[in-house]
Amino acid sequence: MKQEVISYLHTIKDEIYNLTKFLYDNPEKSYHETKACNLLIETLKNNNFKVIPNYLDISTAFYAEYGNGYPRICFFCDYDAVPDKGHIHGHNLSSAISCAAALSLSKVVDKIGGTIIVLGSPGEYVGGAKVTMAKQGILNDMDVAMMVHPDILTAESGTSKAILPLCIKFTSNDGVTYLKSNSLSPLDACLFVLNGLNVILKGYNGTVQIDTLLENGGYTPSLPHDVCEIRLYIRAVDYCTAEQVKDQIKKLVEASSAITNISCEVKINELPYCQLTTNKTLSRIFSHNLKELGVIDSCGVYDIEAGISMGTVSEYVPCIHPFIQITDRDDISYGSPDFAAATLSSFAQERAITAAAALAVTAVDIIQKETILSKIKEEFYASKKKIEG
Structure with a gap:
């Protein structure tokens, strides 16, 4: 199954690149990401996902689903850009990675069971829609939630502020x-x-x-x-x-x-973010799969100073937010116009496909091996009990 997922991803490399470039060429500010949202919805619909647009009455949010039963694997797409600066944090590529992972997993999930959910989560810069989704109980029925963020380094999911x-x-x-x-x-x-x-x-x-x-x-x-x-x-x-x-x-x-x-x-004038609590069991599985796919340059666990809406997500469902290096140039800084441009490089596109493959095969592991999901859930509930205590 894993090889089938990986092979399929290589057949849609051009589609994933075109998605990345369209979002790069059409940067949209938080909660105004109409073009990005419409393209992602169209892409998922064309691959037989059932899609609910205008999700939770958020015009640029969506809910997409494929498959049946459990476990329920969730991928997030962020696609807002910084006004007048564009995709300097690589949300265009992050969305493409999550979309690619979901598309490839959909090609095997009918055989192995489970459900794939893709949540279009606008507004990351100003109180992300993920927080609203979490507070509305949308994540309560999910088993795991994952996304990979582009960066100038490869790192395991850690904490945030x-x-x-x-x-x-x-x-x-x-x-x-x-x-x-x-x-x-x-x-x-x-x-x-x-x-x-x-x-x-x-x-x-x-x-x-x-x-x-x-x-x-x-x-x-x-x-x-x-x-x-x-x-x-x-x-x-x-x-x-x-x-x-x-x-x-x-x-x-x-x-x-x-x-x-x-x-x-x-x-309180905007949605607050909780700190990210990474599920270490899920992180180990993803990190192992990423290494098996040839990305061995991880610098270990990365704790970030920023606040991210995935932190609030981690209060409701086991999740990870790892990082993938998308440029091999030392003179490019994260959060710069050069970094935004680097999302279109051949190096970045290869890394994006690899990251998507790591997400998808991690999902396959979770679906096929009940003991893995049991350990993930055991850690999650133990962590919640510790925090509440």
Whole structure:
């Protein structure tokens, strides 16, 4: 079965390249990925997948399914790009890898059983749709979830940071503050909070980072603003810690409001991300298959500083998020226009097919060997019990 999967992948190399290039040529910002979504849906429909577009009333999300019964194997497709910069993180190639894995697995799943699910998950940069899908219970019936991310190195799935976005809004209670002498403005209240963040951070010994963006705070000397907002992104080792920091920030905001007599509001304005909890059993199987397919240059487990929506997914289903090197040039940096262009190179396309094959044959292992899935589930529930405890 594995050889059949691998052989089929080599027959669709051109189709996978064309998919990668179309997404590269048509970059679309988060939750506006209409062209990418439509092409992926068309590709899956042409290969007999049952597809639900506009999934969960998210216009650029979809649910695709092929097969019957269990186990249920889920692949994710991210396809948003950075505005004015394009696919500098390789989401075009990541989608192509997941799609290729699903197509190749569909050619054998009727013989071995199981169901393939492909979830089109837009909006990774601004609160990914994966989080909504997880919260809506879509993942509760999945057995494993997988995707491979392009990078400048090959690495095993590790951890990511929990991200908790906050919006703090200060509004003057005194009308037009610039008409009053020596009055405190919402900007003053914001500056009080921003200065206080350093005190909070000192209590976490470098394990927490807070990224800030001040909005509506600019003014001319005679015209201060009567509304001022701060957007904060709490980046922590786990979501529990992020929640603790949020509670401390709320106390700081309330103190600023009391001192300045400026009204305040604190809310979570985007979907938060939990930290990624990699299923080590699933990761070992995938890593072994990748090596068997000839990719032996892994640098080991890779813990990333960014937050990813796959972190929230890992709270609901055993999952992995490994990385595949897609350029052999040392002068290309991840997140650059050169990296985006590298997704179209012959080296990247070979690596994409290999990564897709590793995903597909890992799924074959899970379907054909019940003991593997049992170990994956045992680890998953033990990990959840530990976190909840």
